[in-house]
Amino acid sequence: MCQRNRYQTKRLKYKLRNLLALCCSMVSTVYFYAVPNEIAAENQSGCKPINKVVFITDADNSLPNPLSTPAEEYTYDSDGINDSPSRTTKESAIGHYNTYWRKTLRFLPLDSADYIGLPYPYTTPTLRGNTLFAEMYYWDSYFINLGLLASADSSQLLQAINNCNNLIYLANRFGFVPNANRFSMCNRSQPPLLSGMVMDIFCRTKDTSWLRSALDAVAKEHHWWMQNRFTSMLPIRFSPITRPHKPVGQDVHLMIDDTVLAKHEENEYIAGDLSDTNPIKETTPTDRILKAALSLKYGLNHYGQNADEIYLQRFSRFLKQRLGTEFDSLLEREAKDSVFETQRERQSKGQILCKHMLAEAESGWDFTPRFDARCESIAALDLNCLLYMGELTLARGYAILGEKHISKAWEKTALQRKKTMHKTLYDKSTGLYWDFDLANNKKTFVPGAAQFMPYFTGLAKQDRKSTLALLFLCDTLITGFGVIPCLPVSNRVLWKTQWNSPNAWPCLTHFAAAGIYNYSHHSNPMLKIRPKTTRLFYSIRQTLLESFLGSVEKQYNQNGKFWEKYNLYSGNLNVQNEYEMPEFMGWTAGLYMYYKR
Incomplete structure (x- = not known):
């Protein structure tokens, strides 16, 4: 008991110290201005951020008006820091971060030829001046925010909120969060960590009005994953015409090969058995959630892509350059001539391989031997775990808001995914979870x-x-x-x-x-x-x-x-x-x- 009291006292002192530091930083030389953004208001569909803000410092007393700024990148002059700093004097890694974190910020409020405009300043993985990773990347932002939120500096807290609000904006605009804020990267997403970011920020701010709009975006993103990246593993009933050697009504498990999965363009995820003539109609807020719960009895999610043929051709050339001759030889083997195949079918084999590789880019693991260059055919363990985390976050969030019926529906969905994953991905002999090969059912x-x-x-x-x-x-x-x-x-x-x-x-x-x-x-x-x-x-x-x-x-x-x-x-x-x-x-x-x- 004494040890527990000491722990609680220590924790209270830590909270008071952080609160004092936060109060002190709020009266520092950092100012916060509200910036109107009609574009954001038009596209956010009810998303209400905590603060419509960008921040400036004493060294940068003017910000561009987002309504009049041309569609080009704006970067902060972060406290007069030189673009190519000389590091002859040693400074700690912590000091380096505190000095240069603002140099990772970009501000592009309007769409350009390839860049998607974002309503708030956003953090990129690299410092200004680097040509690689000059965009806001989805799953990178989760880890970036962990560092920002760990600080007692109010400007870092608000930048974490800005990052999350930008992802919410993307989810509301596109129905999902793209790989990065570029139109060329809108044919794929990345590991769904938005729910984790939302709850991390709410734990700091306790802003329930913001939480409601944020949860709506997380739910919208979840629906997209169920619509576009879900594969059913249901037994399918065949008629005597299609399978004359099987009695009518007998269940036959369909082995889905890579070609079928690559062409999988289902517009509606399955609700219950395929023979169900009365699927759930979405008449209440919980209907879509319950629909997902029913679907998860029979299938799981996988990474994928939505690229067109022109993009896949460009991506094929990119892969040859990045991965070398070994990939090129595999591409040739996939598209090899066969007397039984048309020219179109031979070309499609190479395209299917590129689709699998683009799905690896969506996984964030670009590239890895983990998926055997067949990523679209794999129910990835990490993806389904993160969707489970999102479902639990939605259940917890709506419970906080007093929406108990919606919370219960999300809790049911999470429980169903957990059951299916234990049944499909869990190995009883070792106690370990594995990826699941949907094409070969193992x-x-x-x-x-x-x-x-x-x-x-x-x-x-x-x-x-x-x-x-x-x-x-x-x-x-x-x-x-x-x-x-x-x-x-x-x-x-x-x-x-x-x-x-x-x-x-x-x-x-x-x-x-x-x-x-x-x-x-x-x-x-x-x-x-x-x-x-x-x-x-x-x-x-x-x-x-x-x-x-x-x-x-x-x-x-x-x-x-x-x-x-x-x-x-x-x-x-x-x-x-x-x-x-x-x-x-x-x-x-x-x-x-x-x-x-």
Whole structure:
């Protein structure tokens, strides 16, 4: 009891200290101006941000009017910081972040030829001057926001809100959040982390009016994933005409091959059995949610794309340049001549391969041997875990708003997804979750960092077998300086990939560290874990984070920069690249500040 009181006292002191720092920062030399934006008001469909603001500093006392600024990029003159700073004097990595985080900001309120205008300043993964990653990327923003929200600086808090509001705007405008704010990237999304960003911000602001509009955008995005990235695994009934050797009414499981999945353009996800003549009609706010719950009895979600033929041809040329001759040879094998196929069918084989690779771009893992270059055919474990997290967030959020009937419907949807994932992706013999091959109706059994996602989202079973499985993952996948993205596997991916060993990605390190924390006895008293195991989990997590932070600091001390990824075994920059790695803030700086603060 005494120990608990000491813990509560310490926590109260921490909250008071943060509150005092926040109050002090509010009266600093940073000013906040409301900026009218008719374009945002027209396209946001009822989205009500907490603050329609952009911020300026003493060094930049004029902002462009979003209604009169031409469609070109506007960047902040961040406190007079030079575009090419000389780093002859050593400064800490934390000091570097606090000095240069504003140089990752862009402001483009109007659409241009390729860029999608956003109503608020947004954070890019790289500093101004880099040609790579000069856009706002979807899932990168989640990790960037973790670093911003960990600060007591009000300007960083408001920039985190700006980032989230921009994603809400995109979800309301397009029905989903594109890969980045470019029209050429609107044929795919990225891992759905908007729900996590929304709840992170609400926990800081407690603004229920903003939460309501934000949850509506999250629900809209969820509907898009169910409409466009859902595959049913239902048995299909055949008539004597189509299958004369089967009795009428007998269930036959349809084995869906890659070609069928690639052409999968279902406009409505399935509601109940295919023989159901009375599907649910959407007459109340909960009908669409219950429809999703029924669908999840029979299927799961996968990554995909919506590219047209012209884009796929361009993407094919891009892949040949980025991945080299090994990919080119596979593309030729896929499109090889056959006396049984027309020219159109031979070309479509190459296009299907490009569609799978574009789906990998939607997964964020571009590119990896994890999916065997068949990403559209795989019910990805991480995707379904994140959608489960989104459903729980929607249930929790609407409960906070007093919408109990909607909350219950989302809770039912989350529970149904959890049941289907346990039935389909869970392996009872090992206690591990795996990706599922929809085309061949089996688990892929490719070990990798995605297997931490059930622990990150709280989907994994809370029993001793899951605890032992987590210990096995830690022992197998965690190295000296990060988490192995994908263990060696024998498949048709023969080219060098960056989401593979020896690369340590900060985002995967975070998923693993958070998953370990969620399933330790300290954070989850419902788990019956022995004290020895609890101490072991704590030690594993602490070692992982210290090695990650240490590698970031060591490389910063050597060259004065943050980087996109590091080496798994040495912590240096000896990594496998598919492009020249630029100086990077993004998730590296965000997670560094999150764990340091």
